[in-house]
Amino acid sequence: MRTPRIYVAGHTGMVGSAIVRRLTALGRGTIVTRTRDELDLTDQAAVRAFFAAEVIDEVYLAAARVGGIHANATFPADFVYDNLMIEANVIRAAHDFDVERLLFLGSSCIYPKFAAQPITEETLLSGPLEPSNAAYAIAKIAGISLCESLRTQFGRDYRAVMPTNLYGTGDRYHPMYSHVVPGLIRRFHEARERGDLEVVVWGTGAPRREFLHVDDLAAASVFVMERPRAEFEEVVGDHLVYVNVGSGTDIPIRELAELIAKVVGFHGFVSFDPSMPDGTPRKLLDISRLARLGWTPTIRLDEGIRRTYAEYQAELALTGAAAPSLTGGAA
Template sequence: MHPTDLRIFVAGHRGMVGSAIERRLRSLGYAEIVTRTRAELDLTDQAQVRRFFASEHIDQVVLAAAKVGGIYANSMLPADFVYENLMIEANVIWAAHARDVDRLLFLGSSCIYPKFATQPMVEEALLTGPLEPTNEPYAVAKIAGITLCASLRTQFGRDYRAIMPTNLYGPGDNYHPTRSHVIPGLIRRFHEARETGAPEVVIWGTGEPRREFLHVDDLARASVHVMERPRSEFDEVLGGTLAHLNVGTGVDLTIRELAGLVAGAVGFEGRLEFDPTMPDGTPRKLLDVSRVTALGWNAEITLRDGLRSTVDDFMLQYAARSGAVDPLGSTP
């Protein structure tokens, strides 16, 4: 079978990450891409997932489906985040194994690493210290997904791989006022402040934490690149003992610097005020990307270029939903 003839199930294809991976696969000639909306297949329902795999004859899986959100959403809905992500991962990964799907890619997050991990964070830092409390439920669920993939590799020889991207942004993001991550949240707030003529925007925290940001199209390239590598090459890069691989740019900046760049991209010229009474989260999150670089992949999209395309996407979505009660209020 030619690689592009593989039937690949992209779980979560309507989200920012899943849609970018689907676009990448199609651009490379993969034609047999299987997708389902949540209305068609509830991934938290074990029976539905089992029936899907029994009927679809899937060759490979990309598991990009997840319940995601920023600090506020994680703080307000911790039970939802841990339950839904655990159910999605357990159902999809185990059903794939039960139907003899030998290769699967699980999308995790850099929040799996300890709050005070040595920077930049290497893959071996997993489970070496306490997590950041504000997103611990989500992180625990992602760690469970990694562990399940690694355990199936060990016990059954499955070629199940996991990649841990740094903070993501890009077209198709969720711009909800309370459930979004930092970049889409700032884009919306700066746009609304500019539209109303507000003299300032107040941003949570001190602005001093450092973060790394990866454009979703770069992640899509990395995802397909990692999936296409022979198992021997993947195992060699990871030393034969790990199942997860960091994906990022290897470059970080402060939230204060980021806010200035986003304000400039949006065209907001007012003051940026920081509220130190609100949580900062982890002081620094920078991934060691030496292993994925050794596998032959590097990020290509600069933060400035990526912000421009993301602001353009926001404006298109905002214009399309301008008549709604809460434009851009739904999670993709």
């Protein structure tokens, strides 16, 4: 039997690299990758030429333009355009070149801002989105719709996972455009190094957020991809192609900041700036379908943050005074 060839789109990003690590550890087939310089996924002709030249059996679509609240609010046109183009090009080319299995990596921001908690998969399109990342969310919803439409029209078994807020290995620590966990790790670390007496955190600290280590997401992604179609449809429902992936618990941003300050060793005062946006009040995913499929997360938040900070320190030691992973952009 021929060894399956697995294309991981976005393998240099946090999610894609975690999926590569997981597939490698499990010994799953031959992994095919391309850097952004080698293959521009927003270029339809280039993507089709890639699929025509390569014999691909499975696709993990982890490539995306990603960022935190500030990045989403500052570059909404870039977020919606780049993500729409990446998804449309890769998913359609996978279908046209007869790729049997594809897993699309979505985001929990697809759900309405004021969705009932915990958020079930059926909540999609039941209310208005959080405005600060609506452009990104709309692009991700379009990706889900394309997978659903290919199943309806052509019988494709293309699936998607909707992860909660991620952190961990390979994250970006940009001072303005990072997600909340790496952003706080960097700020508390630098404050400790300078001997600051106070760190001011955006917002009121009241919103609750769920966090998942990226290695848990990678494990869940491979697990979902490999479930037999009948099993997946029996649990998830034959009308859905996507399933939530999260930790099942959430934490107020205030407590998260205090936990990170403790891990980093910052002993000053942690205050909050209510003039800055909070975003969605609460976003906790219902992960009961994934649990019924047979998968649950294994990395506790405190353990994951300690591991992530140790990796940040190790990278700082290699790069000197400059903080690592400052560039933002596509994952």
